[in-house]
Amino acid sequence: MAVFDRITIVGLGLIGGSLGMAIRRKGLAREVVGFSRKPSTLREAKRRGAIDQGTTDARAAVDGADLVVLATPVDLIVPYARRLARSMKPGSILMDVGSTKAKIVAALDRGLNRQVAFVGAHPVAGSEQRGIAAADAALFDGSVCILTPTAKTRPAALRAATRFWRRLNMRVVIMSPAAHDQALAAMSHLPHALAFCLAGAISATSLPQTPRSFLDMTRIAQSDPELWDDIFLSNRRSILAAMDRFTTHWRRLRGTLSRGDRRALRAALVRANARRDALS
Amino acid sequence: MAVFDRITIVGLGLIGGSLGMAIRRKGLAREVVGFSRKPSTLREAKRRGAIDQGTTDARAAVDGADLVVLATPVDLIVPYARRLARSMKPGSILMDVGSTKAKIVAALDRGLNRQVAFVGAHPVAGSEQRGIAAADAALFDGSVCILTPTAKTRPAALRAATRFWRRLNMRVVIMSPAAHDQALAAMSHLPHALAFCLAGAISATSLPQTPRSFLDMTRIAQSDPELWDDIFLSNRRSILAAMDRFTTHWRRLRGTLSRGDRRALRAALVRANARRDALS
Structure with missing residues (x-):
């Protein structure tokens, strides 16, 4: 049974693309609309079954949507949210899926169109792979989605978001934005910092084959620098x-x-x- | 074609056990004899096909062997070598498979029975798993084995060792003991130190599920402390x-x-x- 009539996904990378595939596979929306700045990404998203239709016009993409999911790099979430909320229909829900929450939630808890209800979310899933080509309908299966409501979050929107992620086979956990950011700093951002640092410190090695321990400890150093400098900077205090x-x-x-x-x-x-x- | 008539493996953990299985599968010896202090390990090694026969008497184990492989924890290699070389037959080869080389090679290049030829080796393979139960005939397949000869190494023994590891489907590389220890410090021992440190620094976490990045970055912190304190201490200077x-x-x-x-x-x-x- 569809939970929403129309869902729009803004940003069709690994997370946005996987989300579209999972929503469509589980039939959680009558229609999934995708936005990307690149027509080639829209074509690939459609070919892979992540969206029903796509557009490079962000305002047109959110038109008539019941749920808009922002799956852009972390530092684009607030600007997109501010820009798009005005074009969203009354009573709709805006949700981000950023890996850091305090700054985003603080910015979007106020200053949005009053007719749009914002919920901060972080489905804790992903990999060092990038882009729609790596998208996977099973990416979220069995993992945790952290929701970070505040006193300003509308209870009905929080309930709808909870149902939505549960239908995607995720375990929903409620945390404050600050507690989320501290926990993720310790358990995800710190390991990434160590991996990037270890990989960056490689000097010429005389070994003809890299030991598996080193490869494993630097696998996540293959993660996208454009995503990760945002994550590091937007959660700087907790990461330090x-x-x-x-x-x-x-x-x-x-x-x-x-x-x-x-x-x-x-x-x-x-x-x-x-x-x-x-x-x- | 058998390369050796009788091979004795001293220490039947992950490495020694896997080595026995690989030797027997490839037919590199007419007979594989195993030594362990524990009868239960010998029984398991025999059951898994890692040895033809086993004994808890180390001197009896090396009797009549053409090749003795020391696969004990690093700090037991030199004492076992000194004790067993006296019981080895003239013209036989003694090889260790320790993860650090400078101290071991320096100690064994002199002071052994003159009729025994020593070769230092490090097959760069392994995992965080332990013991004969984790042994795997394919553990060495396609990996590198580093041999660390010195001016004192007998050329015929080095050639025989090279043939032996190549027959086990390993790529043989020659390095000095010091160069080996520096390279392994940077590419294996440092990652292990980081993983142990990251795992040891875990404080109470509020996340109901550990992110994959953290699990991956601490997988090798599951490695055996008894093996790893030896490795760290025996390669202390390079690791620092x-x-x-x-x-x-x-x-x-x-x-x-x-x-x-x-x-x-x-x-x-x-x-x-x-x-x-x-x-x-």
């Missing part, structure tokens, strides 16, 4: 705090190794083992 | 140098983010992308 906590542990590990303290070193590795094992 | 080079880049990345310098941040991420892409 996470980096500093890591650095404290890093200095301690270095000291332990430098002293040749086998007992403390063993204890650090055993603790790492145990904490990793405890993750779900 | 690699950690310090990483820390320099890490401080720079933090500074860039702290200043909010989008241009420098983008450049750092683009460089990381490019260096990662260039890896083979």
Whole structure:
């Protein structure tokens, strides 16, 4: 059963494209409209079954939509939202799927067309791959979607958003925008910073084949720089705090190794083992 | 065609067990003998096809062997080598498969029974899994084996070792022990240190599901602490140098983010992308 009559997806990259494919596969909308600045992306999105129709005119794309999902890079979400809300129909819902939430939610909680209800969302799924070519209808299956309502969020819009993500086979979790950003800084943005740093620090290597450990630890350093400089900058404070906590542990590990303290070193590795094992 | 009449493997963990399975599958020895301190490991090794026969008596295990492979944790290699060389037959070869080479090779290049030829080897394969239960006949397939001969290495033994690893479908590369240890510090030991540190620094997380980036970046933190404190300590100087080079880049990345310098941040991420892409 369709949850919405028309859903418009603004931005047809890995996330927007996968979302369109999943919505269409599950029949959550009578029609999925896509916006991209590139006609070639629209053609590919249509060919892959991510949208029913597409346009390079963003205002035309949101015309008549019951739900508009902003799936652009993080720093374009607020400008697009402000520009498009005026063209959205009364009673419709605007949702973003950005990886950082505090700045976006603070900006969009106020200043939008009053007839449009905003909900901040972050489906925690993705990969180092990019673009509509990597889109996958199963990308969200079984993962968590974090919704970040505030006192200003309309309860009916939050309920509709919850139903929507659940129908996409996601587990919906409610967090404050600030708590979301701190948790993601520690568990996603920090690992990305480490991977980018490790890959960037490669000097000429004399090994004819890169060990699997190094390849695994730098896989996410293949992520799109244009997406990630936005994410880093838009969640700067929480990421700096996470980096500093890591650095404290890093200095301690270095000291332990430098002293040749086998007992403390063993204890650090055993603790790492145990904490990793405890993750779900 | 068998390359050796009898091969003895000392230590039947992931590496020793996989090696036995590969040797037997490829028919590189008429007989594979295994040593472990634990009878249960010997039984499992035999059941899995890693050895023809096993014993908990190390000296009996090496008796009559043409090739003895030391596949124990790194810090047991030198003591076992010294103890067992006396029981080895004249003209036989002793090879270790430790992940660090300088200390081991320096210790074993002198002081062994003169009738035994030592060759240092490091088949660069493995995983975070442990023990004979994780052994895999295909573990070495298509990977690199680094041999670290010195001026004291007997040319005939080096040739035999080269043939042996090639027959196991490995690409053989010759490096000095010091160059090996520096390269592995940068490309394997540093990533492991980062993973252990990241996993050990986990504080209570409010996320109901751990992002894939975090799981990937800490997968190798599941590696065996008993193996890894040895590796870290036996290659301490090179690893500290690699950690310090990483820390320099890490401080720079933090500074860039702290200043909010989008241009420098983008450049750092683009460089990381490019260096990662260039890896083979």
